[in-house]
Amino acid sequence: MRAQEVLKASLKMTQRVYSSYVSDLTDEELMLRPGPGCNHIAWQLGHLISSNTSILNAVLPGAAPSLPEGFDQKHGKSNSASDDPKDFLTKDQYVELFSKLDEAIFAAIDRLSEADLDQPSPEAWRGKFPTIGSLAVVLVAHTMMHVGQWVPIRRKLQKPVLI
Numbered sequence: 001m002r003a004q005e006v007l008k009a010s011l012k013m014t015q016r017v018y019s020s021y022v023s024d025l026t027d028e029e030l031m032l033r034p035g036p037g038c039n040h041i042a043w044q045l046g047h048l049i050s051s052n053t054s055i056l057n058a059v060l061p062g063a064a065p066s067l068p069e070g071f072d073q074k075h076g077k078s079n080s081a082s083d084d085p086k087d088f089l090t091k092d093q094y095v096e097l098f099s100k101l102d103e104a105i106f107a108a109i110d111r112l113s114e115a116d117l118d119q120p121s122p123e124a125w126r127g128k129f130p131t132i133g134s135l136a137v138v139l140v141a142h143t144m145m146h147v148g149q150w151v152p153i154r155r156k157l158q159k160p161v162l163i
């Protein structure tokens with residue numbers, strides 16, 4: 001299996017998990033926090049979309065779809081404490097943005113050769129992720145770093161186990 005196939009298989013698994021976990025949540029439930037000091041699901045969804053857009057554009061400038069005006073600011077660290085639903089999007093809007101971004105990531109993976117994956121990553125990312133390949137792993141793994149935080153909310157709401 002080529003590296004690109006591994007990346008795409010990992011992204012498909014990630015899609016399955018996050019889409020399952022939000023599938024039966026309401027817009028109101030996206031505003032719940034898994035614990036004190038934790039970010040609610042709406043903010044996390046926006047953070048994932050914003051950061052993954054930034055990473056994709058760092059690897060392949062212009063490859064990611066455009067985000068709504070003000071999106072990055074609403075989902076930046078300075079707004080993570082907000083519990084005002086007006087500061088955030090609906091579940092359907094997040095799902096649509098995530099879907100478009102994932103399509104762009106799949107297309108980007110198809111554009112990258114094995115040699116491209118070995119190239120140095122952009123300077124801003126190089127300290128932690130030295131190659132394009134290591135940064136591509138972040139694109140497919142970052143979401144999985146967050147979805148585990150959604151499980152306690154699902155349990156508290158007595159939602160079914162989906163995975």
